[in-house]
Amino acid sequence: ALATILPDKLILGLEIRAKVTEYVRLRIAALRKENPGQYQNCSVLRSNTMKLMPHFFRKSSLDKIFFCFPDPHFKKKNHSRRIVAERLLTEYAYFLKDGGRLYTITDVEDLHNWHLKHCRAHPMFREFSDAELEDDPCVKAMYNETEEGKKVERAGTKKYYAVYEKIEFEKVSSTGSGNITAENFFETDQFGVFKKE
Numbered sequence: 165a166l167a168t169i170l171p172d173k174l175i176l177g178l179e180i181r182a183k184v185t186e187y188v189r190l191r192i193a194a195l196r197k198e199n200p201g202q203y204q205n206c207s208v209l210r211s212n213t214m215k216l217m218p219h220f221f222r223k224s225s226l227d228k229i230f231f232c233f234p235d236p237h238f239k240k241k242n243h244s245r246r247i248v249a250e251r252l253l254t255e256y257a258y259f260l261k262d263g264g265r266l267y268t269i270t271d272v273e274d275l276h277n278w279h280l281k282h283c284r285a286h287p288m289f290r291e292f293s294d295a296e297l298e299d300d301p302c303v304k305a306m307y308n309e310t311e312e313g314k315k316v317e318r319a320g321t322k323k324y325y326a327v328y329e330k331i332e333f334e335k336v337s338s339t340g341s342g343n344i345t346a347e348n349f350f351e352t353d354q355f356g357v358f359k360k361e
């Protein structure tokens with residue numbers, strides 16, 4: 165869906181599961197065959213995004229990052245494997261251009277709350293309001309056009325989404341309680357930092 169919404173942009177899907185990657189590759193090939201000249205701006209690559217993104221992208225090179233129905237890793241011991249986490253959000257901020265957008269969608273309310281908690285706590289991201297997202301065609305595509313989104317719709321399950329803007333570093337460092345430095349970046353109760361009593 166994004167290939168037609170953003171025809172002048174390059175779109176790369178990164179997926180860790182081989183079967184899903186192959187399904188998407190074949191789907192893109194079929195769409196190209198059915199629609200000559202279209203869908204030339206999108207592709208898919210099998211990769212572990214959590215480990216290998218720095219090998220693919222430069223600083224401030226991405227306009228948008230989408231996390232569509234990621235693995236919820238329900239067990240608490242596996243929460244560190246969730247693709248939206250404190251340490252990874254800093255990487256995503258590094259790859260996004262100033263004003264770039266980070267999109268999340270899931271059908272698991274607990275995971276959505278996890279996304280909200282961690283993205284809201286990160287100093288480089290600002291959550292968009294529903295009113296700000298009304299005219300964003302990417303939200304509609306993510307919600308209605310993804311294969312997983314359609315599957316969730318057929319099952320009658322609720323979908324939860326949020327979108328965040330990457331804030332310019334200069335704005336982050338000049339707001340709040342003074343400049344962000346190495347000494348005050350990890351404040352208490354943020355990013356897993358807690359005071360010992």
